[in-house]
Amino acid sequence: MPEHKRPSLTPPVRGAEPESYAHDALTAPIVQTATYTFRDTAALVAYMEGREEREEYGRYGNPTVRLLEDRVAMLEGAEDAVAFSSGMAAVTSAILALTKAGDHVVLFSDCYRRTRQFVTTFLGRFGVEHTLVPPADVAALEAALRPETKLVVSEAPTNPYLTVVDLPAVSALCRPRRIRTLIDATFATPINLNPVDHGIDLILHSATKYLSGHNDVLAGVIAGKAGLVSLIRDVRHMMGAVCDPHAAFLVLRGIKTLALRVAQHNISATAIAEALEGHPRIRRVWYPSLASHPSHTVATRLMRGFGGVVTFELDGDMAATSAFVDRLRIPRIAPSLGGVESLVEQPALMSYFELTTEAREAVGIKDSLVRYAVGIEEPDELIADLMQALGAVS
Numbered sequence: 001m002p003e004h005k006r007p008s009l010t011p012p013v014r015g016a017e018p019e020s021y022a023h024d025a026l027t028a029p030i031v032q033t034a035t036y037t038f039r040d041t042a043a044l045v046a047y048m049e050g051r052e053e054r055e056e057y058g059r060y061g062n063p064t065v066r067l068l069e070d071r072v073a074m075l076e077g078a079e080d081a082v083a084f085s086s087g088m089a090a091v092t093s094a095i096l097a098l099t100k101a102g103d104h105v106v107l108f109s110d111c112y113r114r115t116r117q118f119v120t121t122f123l124g125r126f127g128v129e130h131t132l133v134p135p136a137d138v139a140a141l142e143a144a145l146r147p148e149t150k151l152v153v154s155e156a157p158t159n160p161y162l163t164v165v166d167l168p169a170v171s172a173l174c175r176p177r178r179i180r181t182l183i184d185a186t187f188a189t190p191i192n193l194n195p196v197d198h199g200i201d202l203i204l205h206s207a208t209k210y211l212s213g214h215n216d217v218l219a220g221v222i223a224g225k226a227g228l229v230s231l232i233r234d235v236r237h238m239m240g241a242v243c244d245p246h247a248a249f250l251v252l253r254g255i256k257t258l259a260l261r262v263a264q265h266n267i268s269a270t271a272i273a274e275a276l277e278g279h280p281r282i283r284r285v286w287y288p289s290l291a292s293h294p295s296h297t298v299a300t301r302l303m304r305g306f307g308g309v310v311t312f313e314l315d316g317d318m319a320a321t322s323a324f325v326d327r328l329r330i331p332r333i334a335p336s337l338g339g340v341e342s343l344v345e346q347p348a349l350m351s352y353f354e355l356t357t358e359a360r361e362a363v364g365i366k367d368s369l370v371r372y373a374v375g376i377e378e379p380d381e382l383i384a385d386l387m388q389a390l391g392a393v394s
């Protein structure tokens with residue numbers, strides 16, 4: 001594990017909480033209302049003139065959602081945050097908020113398929129051009145920058161190969177050119193990485209994953225500079241992809257144990273990566289703690305831990321890989337990651353199913369690739385399960 005100081009365990013539990021909640025409740029109430037009432041027209045005018053800070057309508061704000069936003073901002077060391085109905089609502093709203101016709105966006109290519117789809121097939125409709133650059137390739141980023149470039153987007157670590165771009169180098173290229181930087185740090189969590197510390201403007205989380213942590217809610221959050229967050233919040237007001245107050249409550253509840261869960265994800269995934277590397281039925285393992293990982297040095301410099309996803313390639317074809325996945329007894333076959341339950345997927349049969357083997361390989365996804373989202377079950381049992389499944393397909 002890298003030798004960074006671990007963040008305090010207190011903010012995930014208590015961060016940004018008010019002195020008391022209604023009825024002196026211990027936990028944040030779910031304020032389940034679509035709108036808010038005004039005592040009289042004078043109260044309305046006071047609010048309209050900005051003399052009173054309060055809620056007006058559910059699409060513009062909600063106290064439960066606001067607490068989630070404040071807590072994530074605190075965990076990220078950011079000025080402000082805004083929550084959405086899903087991670088993709090956050091991704092699309094942020095990119096739409098920060099670009100206009102004639103602008104250019106650079107995206108590091110190893111990323112969640114829908115983010116890539118939005119940038120490469122959808123943004124063009126609004127006159128926004130894009131360039132895809134290879135993961136973590138800062139020289140390629142520099143070569144891709146144009147006078148019209150307004151935004152650089154990357155995941156850190158990326159999905160599924162866990163590449164970590166040199167964030168200070170990205171910031172050093174973008175800041176002087178007034179190009180905004182957006183890092184999807186879903187795989188890292190604020191426990192393992194704070195991109196703000198490395199000069200990044202905006203940090204995005206699919207809160208569906210580690211922040212909520214229990215595979216039972218969809219949500220997204222973006223944290224960063226107050227002015228930029230405000231632009232993105234404005235887009236949310238128009239597009240309407242608000243975080244539901246009950247979802248915000250579930251994410252807040254999940255965040256209370258985030259540090260504990262992530263500590264276990266880090267330990268278990270490291271042990272699994274080490275157990276898999278060198279196994280005769282495994283061709284290659286991707287996990288940043290391994291010296292063989294292309295981002296090992298950068299990740300060790302920037303991150304406090306590497307999270308719960310281990311990606312590996314079986315020494316076999318599509319059928320052998322499916323047989324291996326089917327033999328696993330603990331992880332369930334499902335998309336997603338970041339929850340207490342281990343999940344496994346063969347991307348060729350999930351996110352990339354509609355592509356041919358050749359088309360998949362063109363985007364770097366082999367038929368024998370497996371993405372293992374390590375939960376918080378007993379690591380020795382997870383490893384024994386992997387070994388029995390590998391033994392069965394030998």
Ligand SMILES: Cc1ncc(COP(=O)(O)O)c(C=O)c1O
Pocket residue numbers: 086087088089091112155159184186187205206207208209218219220336
């Ligand atoms: C890195 C990353 N970002 C964003 C998303 C989208 O999040 P959501 O499913 O909450 O819309 C995902 C989903 O898998 C993801 O893995």
